Amino acid sequence: MTEKPSNGNATVPISDQSAMASSLITPKWCDRPSTEVAPDLIGCQLIRQLPNGPLIRSLIVETEAYAPGDPACHAYSGKSKRNAAMFGAPGHSYVYLIYGMYHCLNVVTESMGTGSAVLIRALALETIPPQLTPKQVEKPHRIAAGPGKLCRALAIERQLDGVLYHPDNDIWLEHRLNPLSADELIQTTRIGITKAAERPWRWYLDRSQAVSKKKRLEQG
DNA sequence: ACAATGATAGTT
DNA sequence: ACTATCATTGTA
Numbered sequence: 001m002t003e004k005p006s007n008g009n010a011t012v013p014i015s016d017q018s019a020m021a022s023s024l025i026t027p028k029w030c031d032r033p034s035t036e037v038a039p040d041l042i043g044c045q046l047i048r049q050l051p052n053g054p055l056i057r058s059l060i061v062e063t064e065a066y067a068p069g070d071p072a073c074h075a076y077s078g079k080s081k082r083n084a085a086m087f088g089a090p091g092h093s094y095v096y097l098i099y100g101m102y103h104c105l106n107v108v109t110e111s112m113g114t115g116s117a118v119l120i121r122a123l124a125l126e127t128i129p130p131q132l133t134p135k136q137v138e139k140p141h142r143i144a145a146g147p148g149k150l151c152r153a154l155a156i157e158r159q160l161d162g163v164l165y166h167p168d169n170d171i172w173l174e175h176r177l178n179p180l181s182a183d184e185l186i187q188t189t190r191i192g193i194t195k196a197a198e199r200p201w202r203w204y205l206d207r208s209q210a211v212s213k214k215k216r217l218e219q220g
Numbered sequence: 221a222c223a224a225t226g227a228t229a230g231t232t
Numbered sequence: 233a234c235t236a237t238c239a240t241t242g243t244a
Contacts, residue, residue, distance in 0.1 A: 077229080080228080080229080081228090082227075082228065082229095096227090097226070097227060097228095098227095099224080099225070099226080100224075100225030100226035100227070101224065101225050101226075
């Protein structure tokens with residue numbers, strides 16, 4: 001059913017992409033501060049096996065870090081039913097409902113008991129999901145341009161909260177096929193928060209049309 | 221500028 | 233029980 005990636009060498013030349021083995025991102029790789037994992041996830045792939053649908057590959061083009069001691073982090077006031085997955089093992093998901101109508105997808109970082117995660121804010125999709133309305137597909141490169149939109153596009157709801165990123169769970173992450181150049185990885189402030197809004201913990205891929213908003217630190 | 225829409229956390 | 237808030241998005 002799902003195509004199985006093997007743990008291969010990630011530094012194979014671009015010309016060998018079609019033949020190379022993909023590499024699965026593991027909990028161990030995610031067992032670091034979210035401020036390190038967030039920029040490292042840019043350019044990596046998120047793959048989703050849609051229920052009764054196709055396999056959708058996508059490029060992660062925008063992320064944000066949420067850390068312990070960070071007032072904007074859902075884990076800031078301790079563990080609850082909603083945020084429990086954030087305190088679980090790294091390399092698992094944290095999915096929550098926001099504004100009553102959208103879901104947001106995170107990658108849990110750091111070891112058990114530490115509440116931190118990386119919010120996936122935008123994806124460049126390789127194929128168009130079949131369940132979307134014609135309206136939603138008007139601008140194909142914008143289908144997953146935003147944390148709520150990408151969850152809608154990949155049918156991600158709270159049922160996927162706390163699951164391990166792994167092909168067996170129909171959602172997983174793979175390392176970059178080729179390195180990013182430093183000048184196209186933009187670091188800026190996080191979006192849509194009021195607490196700790198000055199922390200520069202958002203990253204995006206400058207060349208991507210799927211980034212939700214392209215705002216620099218020094219610009220207005 | 222603001223409505224849609226519901227779970228959650230904090231306050232009476 | 234009540235209320236404010238919310239890591240959003242689409243429309244006016």
